[in-house]
Amino acid sequence: MLKPVINGDTEKGSVQAIEDAAVPGHVATKVDSPHTTVYIDPVLEAKLRRKFDMRILPTIALIYLFCFIDRANIGNARLAGLEEDLNMSGLDYSTLLASFYAAYTAFEFPLQMVNKWIGPGKTIPILTFFFGLFSFVMTFVETFGAAVAVRFLLGIAEGGVFPGLAFYLSRFYRKDELGFRLACYIVCAPLAGAFGGLLASGILKLDSIGPYTRWRMIFFVEGLVTMGIGIIAWFLIPDRPETAKWLTPEERALAEARLKADHVGQTRVVDQIGNKAVIDGVLNPSTLVLPTIIQTIFPDAGTIEVQLRSVPPYVVGAFTTLLSGYLSFKTRKRGLYMVISAPFMMIGYIMYLASIDPQVRYAASFMVALGAFSFGAFCNAWASANAPTDTARAASIGTVVAFGNCGGLVACFTYLPRHQPRGVPGNAFNLAGSTACLVLGAGLWAWQVKENRAKERGRDDYLLEGKTEDEIAALGRRNPAWRYAY
Known part of the structure; x- marks a missing residue:
């Protein structure tokens, strides 16, 4: 049996064994206070966390x-001749982008509920295989209409992956651990821009792959690799700690107990889907265009040179994402780093609007990268930290990501060739968006601080009167012992 270590905040006599706290129906936090009934040895917890880091x-x-x-x-692919080969003109490229985002946005929330229902450990590998398949199928399209249809299917498949990955990790990591772990995979967004540019430039140096040339080679190679990753992932990622064969029984109990300890009054780590929990999650308070932007900054550069010039801003964005995520983990703050990141984006878009000098605009791409890429991790970490149940986290993350990708849909029609080189509609839209991020992030932070203080003064204490343990668990964020994590 794992020996509980008495927490200074826990009264003697109320401490329970970790195995008992892990049992469904038991709580690991007092129903009327944020104090845990079981305290985890930090050495054992750190060892378990490292195991998750290495395995997952x-x-x-x-x-x-x-x-x-x-x-x-x-x-x-656009830089490598996609538009010419498919006889695209006018708004066709923007429509092609929009077909992906329309499906991506529309299917994110429904697929997140599928992730919750079936389990993200099963659905994520399946969706990974299918988005690799649809990327591979782009190799063979001969018409603009066929390309739109395939990109729409790709959007459906990818719609369940990004929110699904965040939801999946929330089943393994505690609130204050999650932000850095999200950053560890969201850093792959700027890395994908850098690596994708390098990979594309390398592929384009080949004359052909079989009968396929130019942009078709990019989809052929990258699609095949992705399908292989989906197949491998099916055998590597467990659905939750309880099903991880590489954990000992003691480690599984520890994993369950520590997640319960994060959520006041909750009796289960993985709850059943319920309308109330879904509603609670929903109501809880530039990569595609960068190669094109680089081409407008350096119009005389060749295709491979443009691909390579797009790499450094992505590298900067990757470094910033990891650094801010790590600092968030160490300081247990999320809102602070969102508020700090927004001004970098604002400055970058102001530079885009103010000058058409190539060096100024290239510097602006670094400023945007400094601020933008870390937002994906912080938005999902903040939403997850303030959702009291597994179902609420699934719904909350699905809602956040779906609304976020509405911006991608708008961007498809605000960065048009006729607006270059200054790109006023798109850059003005993003300046307004980054300003809103600053205002809303600071506002939410201030509101959560105010709510926590009101709860500490006993404003909601009456809600516990006459309640059973199950009714207290159903209170979620209304529980007087609940504290917002900012």
Whole structure:
């Protein structure tokens, strides 16, 4: 039996064994206070966390790397002659991008509920295989209409992956651990831009792959690799700690107990889907275009040179994502780093709007990368940290990601060739968006601080009167002992 270590905040006599706290129907936090009834040895917890890091994160990161490569390779294909070969003109390229985002946005929330129902450990490998398949099928399209249809199917498949990965990790990591772990795979978004540019430039140096030339080679290679990753992932990622064969019984109990300890009054780590929990999650308070932007900054550069010039901003974005994620993990803060990141984006878009000098605009791409890429990790970590149940986290993350990708849909029609080189509609839209990120992030942070203080003064204490243990568990964020994590 794992020996519980008495927490200074826990009264003697109320401490329970870790195995007991892990049992469904038992709580690991007092129903009327944020104090745990079991305290985990930090050495054992750190060892378990490292095991998760080594066993889970590499596969998740690899899936997201190719998820983003398969999404963003359309920009590299455009530089390699996609539009000419498919006789595209006018708004056709924007429509092609929009077909992906329309499906991606529309299917994110439904597929997140499928992730919850079936289990992300099963659905994520399946969806990974299919988005690799649809990327591979782009090799064979001969018409613009066929390309739109395939990109729409790709959007459906990818729609369940990004929110699904965040939801999946929330089953293994505690609130304050999750942000950095999300950053460890979301860093693959800028890395996908860098690696995708390098990979595309390398592929394009070949004359052909069988009968396939130019942009078709990009989809052929990247699609095949992604399908292989999906097949491998099926055998590597367990659905939750309880089903991880590489954990000992004691480690499984520890994993369950520590997640319960994060959520006041909850009796189960993985709950059944319920309308109330879904509603609670929903109501809880530039990669595609960068190669094109680089081409407008350096109009005389060749295709491979443009691909390579797009790499450094992505590298900067990757470094910033990991650094801010790590600092968030160590300081147990999320809102702070979102608020700090927004001004970098604002400055970058102001530079885009103010100048058409190539060096100024290239510097602007670094400023945007400094601020933008870390937002995906922080938005999902913040949403997950303030969702009290497994179902609420699935719904909350699905909602956040779906709304976020509405921006991608709008961007398809705000960065048009006729607006270059200054790109006023798109850059103005993004300046407004980054300003809103600053205002809303600071506002949410301030509101959560105010709510926590009100709860500490006893404003919601009456809600526990006459309640059973199950009714207390159903209170979620209304529980007077609940504290918002910011």
